[in-house]
Amino acid sequence: MSAHRAQTLEQLARLCRTGRDASLLAGTAPTGWAELDAILPGAGWPLGAVIELMPTATGIGELSLLMPTLAQFSRSERYVAFISPPYVPFAPALAQRGVQLHRLLVIETSASVDTLWAFEQTLRCNAFGAALAWCPFVKDREVRRLQLAAESGRSIGFLYRTPAAALEPSPAAVRLRLQANDKGLIVEVLKCRGARSGMTVAISCADSERASGSSLRSPASSP
Amino acid sequence: MNFTVALAMYPQVNTLERNLKAERSALERLAAWAYQFSSTIVLGDIAPAFRKARHSLLWIEIGASLKLFGGLRPLLARIDQELAELNYTYRLGVGPTLEGAALLARAGIRIAIMTTERFSARIRNLPIRYLALTDETFRHLHIAGIRTIGLLLELPRDALAKRFGPQTSDYLARLVGTAPDPRPTFELPRHYDAHFAFDFELQSTEALLFPLQRMLREFCGYLRGLDVCVQHFDLILEHHGAAATSLRLGLSRPERSAEKFLTLVREQLDRITIPAPTVGLRLSARHFVEPSAQQSDFFSRALQNSEEFAHTFDRLVARLGVEHVHWIQCVADHRPEACWRKSHAADAQRATLAFPERxxxxxxxxxxxxxxxxxxxxxxxxxxxxxxxxxxxxxxxxxxxxxxxxxxxxxxxxxxxxxxxxxxxxxx
Structure with missing residues (x-):
């Protein structure tokens, strides 16, 4: 009897899972990190969604985390946009990580209303696979708009926010807190549609890991 | 009804002064628009006399275009649809002669008549007031008891010429096609330059969108007529007592879609502040581009993406400014500040430069x-x-x-x- 019940429960759980996967996920894009793919439903970033990233500091690998996905998009037919980046996206570094630079559009804005506008336009456009935006102040309502734009364009919106934003609720599909420790980057899932929250994975994606591992090449012959 | 009577009946009556120049330029813009349907366009005169000024004429020779547009009915439907979008009040007539088509349009007869025989038979019972006769001629004919066109046409031509002058008999001959009717055809200008003056001042940019839409649609008719696209055009807002505002519209690929143009203009208008109310609009384009082969119905994902990208890109540039939307490239230099640059075109860099980890x-x-x-x-x-x-x-x-x-x-x-x-x- 109890065996029978266990079987029914498991069947029910499977039904729930598959139903959820089919209805909520419009497809996924692999993150490029096996550890992270393992905990995300559909084994990757959900397409047609806004993903919030809240790094505790600059320089912990918060951008390297996305490099495999961005490289993948840029190699296929889709564009990637950097909207209002805090510093200069360094062309040699992006090229080294496999990003096709002719598929990467940098958009500078002077006001947060323009950042959100440009973010929405690029997400809504089918030609863009992913858009990254740095915007310190975003309201709930605005995230919901972005979410709808991403759904209609089947694109991924990566929104970089301050660590304080983790305390507020947000309609974003996925919310990740990023911090560094000796092992590398620690990704904490604060919220994830279709999966349990509170999971934590360590990813060794900080550039310095590679940089320190490989001996620095001396600059090519001086001109 | 004259103005005094109108004022007596309705004191709040809104009066507008007639502007012959504006009428002429509207007719010329329409001619440029009509060029997409035929290369033979004839413009009528703008009559200064008020009684005759109820309409202006524009002729389109459609005999040679029927095949291209799939027959008369689809062609007329297309003309109707576009004219409705342009917001003009109009009447169409299809006839075998210039004056014949004009007569049918005035009489409100929408049946297309292709031969002079059928035309003569059809107009027989129409009253003579639809003819383009002088008031005096009309009065004399009326007194003589000639009420229909049929009766007038039966009169001997020589007698008519003697009585009412040769221009009347000549008009009738051209009407029924017994005399040729050569006229200068409209020449499409090499540069597009359309001007639109308002009778009132437009305060908001929102209010500008309506006349703009019409201007852009006419512009696209012109582009289709020449079978070209544009990558740049200029829009000038004229103000009362302030320097004109000049907008440069640029597209990443040649286009001729009024909707796309309008979204770009909108983004630019959102961005600027207008110093004073607008009293006029000018749209001009000097350089035209052959439509690329890509514009055909060939449909692939890459192509569709590149078109969507171009559209989004143009909107970003229109709102944020061309210097704020760019690509980045690697440059062969060891200095970190000099080994990259901004670029305003997407060039696929074939040769990858080798840098140490950056x-x-x-x-x-x-x-x-x-x-x-x-x-x-x-x-x-x-x-x-x-x-x-x-x-x-x-x-x-x-x-x-x-x-x-x-x-x-x-x-x-x-x-x-x-x-x-x-x-x-x-x-x-």
Whole structure:
């Protein structure tokens, strides 16, 4: 009897899972990190969604985390946009990580209303696979708009926010807190549609890991 | 009804002065628009006399265009649809002669009549007031009891010419096609220059959108007529008592879609503040481009994406300014600040330049770094010594440093200037 019940429960759980996967996920894009793919439903970033990233500091690998996905998009037919980046996206570094630079559009804005506008336009456009935006102040309502734009364009919106934003609720599909420790980057899932929250994975994606591992090449012959 | 009577009946009556020049330019814009349907367009005169000014004439020779547009019915439907979008009041008539088509339009007969025989038979019972006769001729004919066109046409031509002047008999001959009716055809101008003057001042940019839409649609008719596209055009807003506002509209690929043009104009109008109310609009384009072969119905995902991209890109540029939307490229230079550049076109770089590992973020200006912030050196130094030939020479030792909270910095020791430490990037 109890065996029978266990079987029914498991069947029910499977039904729930598959139903959820089919209805909520419009497809996924692999993150490029096996550890992270393992905990995300559909084994990757959900397409047609806004993903919030809240790094505790600059320089912990918060951008390297996305490099495999961005490289993948840029190699296929889709564009990637950097909207209002805090510093200069360094062309040699992006090229080294496999990003096709002719598929990467940098958009500078002077006001947060323009950042959100440009973010929405690029997400809504089918030609863009992913858009990254740095915007310190975003309201709930605005995230919901972005979410709808991403759904209609089947694109991924990566929104970089301050660590304080983790305390507020947000309609974003996925919310990740990023911090560094000796092992590398620690990704904490604060919220994830279709999966349990509170999971934590360590990813060794900080550039310095590679940089320190490989001996620095001396600059090519001086001109 | 004259003005005094109208004023007596309705004191709040709104009067507008007639503007012959504006009427003429509207007719010319329409002619340019009509060029998409035929290469033979004839313009009627703008009659200064008020009684005759109820309409102006525009003829389109459609005999040669029927095949292209799939027959008479689809062609007329297309003309109707576009004219409705342009918001003109109009009447169509299809006839075998110029004056014949004009007569049918005036009489409100929408049946297309292709031969002169059928035309003569059809107009037989129409009253003579539809004819383009002088008031005096009309009055005399009326008194003589000639009420229908049929009766008038039966009169001997010589007698008519003697009685009412040769122009009347000549008109009737041209009407029924017994005399030729050669007229100068409209020449499409090589440059597009349309002007639209308002009788009132438009305060808001929102109010401009309505006349703009019409102008852009006429413009697209002209482009279709020439079978060309544009990549740039200028829009000038004329103000009362202030310098005109000039807008330059640029597209990343040649287009001729009024809707796309309008969204771009909208973005630009959102961005600017207009110094004074607008009293006129001017649209001009000088350079035209052959439509690319890509514009055909060939449909692939890549092509569709590139079109969507172009549209989004143009909107971003229209709102944010061309200098704020760009690509980045690698440059063969050892100096970090000189090994990349902005680019305003997407050039696929075939040759990849080999650089040592570089951080994803570069600071636009190196920032003086306090030594106390440094926790440990992860790797380094990487000596970069270059640029003595162009005055921008540097002598630096680059290190990767790790701070207490786990952030990796790209910093250098300036060997040329007393060994200060500078932050130059983040290994984000």
């Amino acid at each position: 951080p994803l973020w570069l600071l636009p200006q190196p920032k003086l770094l306090q030594r106390s912030h440094l926790i440990q050196v992860i790797s380094g130094p990487e000596r970069i010594e270059s640029g003595w030939w162009d005055g921008g020479d540097i002598q630096r030792d680059y290190y990767i440093l790790r701070t207490r909270d786990g952030a990796n910095l790209w910093a250098y020791k300036d060997l040329a200037h007393n060994g200060e430490w500078y932050l130059h990037g983040y290994w984000s």
